[in-house]
Amino acid sequence: MRKQSFLTPPSYLGVIMAFTDVPRTSEHSTSADPTSSATASTSSAPQAQDVAAEAAPPSTGNVATVDDEDGYDGQLPDFSDDEAASAPTTNAPKLLPPKPRGPPGARNKKSGSLASSAAALKKKLSPGNKATKTTASSGQASSSTSNTEGIKMTDNQLDAVMAKLALDQPELAGKLQRLDVQELINQAGINEKFLKGESGLMGKAVKDMASHKFWSTQPVPRLDESLQDVREGPLEPNTPIEQIPREPIKLHKDFVWSNVELNDSAQLKEVYDLMTNNYVEDPDASFRFDYSAEFFEWALKPPGYVPDWHVGIRVAATGKLVAFISGIPLDLRVRSVTKRCTEINFLCVHKKLRSKRLTPLLIQEVTRRTHLFGIFQAIYTAGAYLPTPVSRCQYYHRNLNPQKLVKTGFTSIPRNSTMARLINHYRVPTETKLVGLREMEKKDLKQVARLIRAYNARFDIAPAMANKEVEHMLLAGRGKDVDGKRVGQIVWTYVVEEPGTGKITDVFSFYSLPSTATKMTTRTLVNAAYLFYYATTACPSCADLGDGSTATAVTNWKDETQEERETLQKRLIELISDCLILTSKLGFDVLNALTLQDNSLFLEDLKFGKGDGFLHYYLYNYATKPILGGIDATDGGSGVGVIML
Template sequence: RHKFWETQPVGQFGDVADVSLPDGAIEPPSPLSEVRADPYPLPAAFEWFTCDLDDDALLADLYALLAHNYVEDDENMFRFNYSPAFLRWALRPPSFFRAWHIGVRAKESKKLVAFISGVPARIRARDDVVRMAEINFLCVHKKLRSKRLAPVLIREVTRRVHLENIWQAAYTAGVVLPTPITTCRYWHRSLNPKKLIDVGFSRLGPRMTMSRTVRLYKLPDAPLTPGFRQMELRDVAAVTRLLRAYLARYVVAPDFDELDVEHWLLPQEDVVDSYLVESPETHEVTDFCSFYTLPSSVLNNANYSTLKAAYSYYNVAVKTPLQQLMNDALIVAKQRNYDVFNALDVMENEGFLKELKFGPGDGQLHYYLYNYRIRNGIKPSELGLVLL
């Protein structure tokens, strides 16, 4: 059934019931001298190409490959449209490895036809903090699909990760592979219902008119919580403290230090936005919320070519109720012209989704670990990890 995945150190569908297998690494690390020294062979017309994201021309090629060939919904109405600035942010966190930005080019035309990437992260599973690679942006040009190129890309990124003495990875996918640690649902909160209906992202509910729908999703013009403001560089230490204490509650979560927080959470226009509540009395930072910007191309619509979507990222509510904090996040997203605010049912998100008028989407997101077993998996509410 899974000719490639059956050969890999991942939970196999048959093991699911086997309670004797312990949590942790599925296979031990090898001596680095035993890691294959040269790249896996590609079909003769293609060559490996390590991508330099400082190079604006290369970044434009990567952007175009993904904009035309990356993930679509199940009815092929929308396609993720990660911006060049977003890709640079996603792929260059603290201590990233250039060798993990892996392109495949046509030898003759030098055209970029496939890509896979990894970035380093420390991820905690129960009480075990593990150095991992986060794998993302696996993409094969539409004209080269179903030729078993993806397994070659995956083996090659694995080899390059092993060369850094890292033996585990985390990744998400919309498709079922052996074997998810958990399966999450996407939820969507309309901010611009008329446009969402026009492009087929959502539908007019039964017995609803357009004007009732617009009224239903209306939001205040400005955030309601006193002291709600954008995060700044001077807040990194306070936000790191809040976030570390909060993520400690989850079974699987990133182990963020201040450098990580500065990279992943300091606001960058149209890439990542973070807000916090600074107590007007004590000036303490008490709460925090964030979202990243990932537009989707609207395929085949006469009126619109793009949807501006915000994706809930990391949120920590200590003093302000989570629902109120997220309502303020919706308000600033609306102010900034987003069409929709998306969230997964991870962490404590179940506690505000229905109340804030999110509706369940038709997409799922499966989370995976490579070479790391978590017996019986976990619930979405036990997951403290959001990948881009």
């Protein structure tokens, strides 16, 4: 789950959405939090490719969906990786979070008349404007107009929007009318479907089930069926082993399947090169994920991994690796049922072979291979709204190095603000405060594993991790000690040990996934950290776990009392405050997080900025009722406890 933030000045669309309240028809629908800062960006940032199969949300630009691919025409392109991409190369959004909101209190300077300001406001949200323009290749309507009506806001909501717009642009004070704001909402098509992620601005990118030519053939919940009334469980029965094809999916004669052996340094480098040159860029190709060999070692080789599920496509004549998809096994609990599943990730097709029908072939082939192992369910994520999400989370971002982010174009200084104010706003202390805080060691494994299992058991969907899996996720990516320095470290894990007793009361972790600023004259990295698994005895289900010899009753997070939630919130703020200090001291420029787990209890308090990007969670061949994603303030939290890299 997907992976970086791109910050922008205040957005009029963000102001309107911040005061929008749409009745929720399902648990994964969203409404904006009226108490949040109203300076969200509307532009989308890069996200990692995944099993969304080259589908992208309205704001991603020239990206083909799996249903729009034309098919391979038998004409092999020149696969030079040195050639600059002529268009954004994002395959499918995942974990590169979009631009978060800027710091509060930055007012816009006065400029122009009401007429020019109103005109600019309308132009920003008008069809055909660059900020909202889409292309036919992205699977969206090419029309520049829309008949989509916006939501109807109450007078109080319209007044709140006008007040916020006047605060950000003082020359509008007393001159805007409710009708002006409602007209802009109608013009932009800000309706319930837009807020739920089912369509883009002006109604673009709306698809029914029949339009999803690939996904309509797969065992996934249909868009035209209500998940509220779903019968939980597999959508199709397991296929008898003798009926599963033993031969790979047929490819064009110019290509061959390849089992990518990650234990071979040469093949590991091939995956690295493919990802480096073709994986994820933001829409204007300013940033690209900078994966490392150590990252792939950690992410793709957990305990029990199957080498056969690291699937590649090569050019038959040259052997060049031009496409890749991975699957790793995991035990996934969905409410009260635990299934052996496949986590699908790292789908990448060479940018010169996009829209050539390789993506559905990759998905079908890795599915066939997992079926041979008796696994018939999978989990995957996407920024796009596909058939049909089980949950939806939102990205948040904590700026740690304003100077670096501004220099690289990763963020900008809000109007009428200064770098000094930005630095002061995001400054963190230099020393941690928690007594007993230290790096996790192998001797802590049993306690930490028990704590994480109990903590995750509170959520509606979460991995069921054995000790060896916890060890891999939290310790295997620590790198190697070379001359007193840690080399190749991917993940950092810290515990809080109770003085005098040796009891581990808390644990938190984060991992590193930097991006290269491609438009800098010299190679410059934006060092991004991503909040990973954490747990604390401050929640009632984890307060007394004993030695693990007896089962402990677990209370679902939704059933915890207000007092229990407040106690948990206080402790999480203390933990993640120290996490911010550690990430800053380690040289990270930004800490990214989603609204999963109990993150909504501390994101706003710790100055994480709300992003405009969302991550949808999908289950393959399994139906379940929607799970809260922590987006709505009224949700009080999230039922999602699984984190995909």
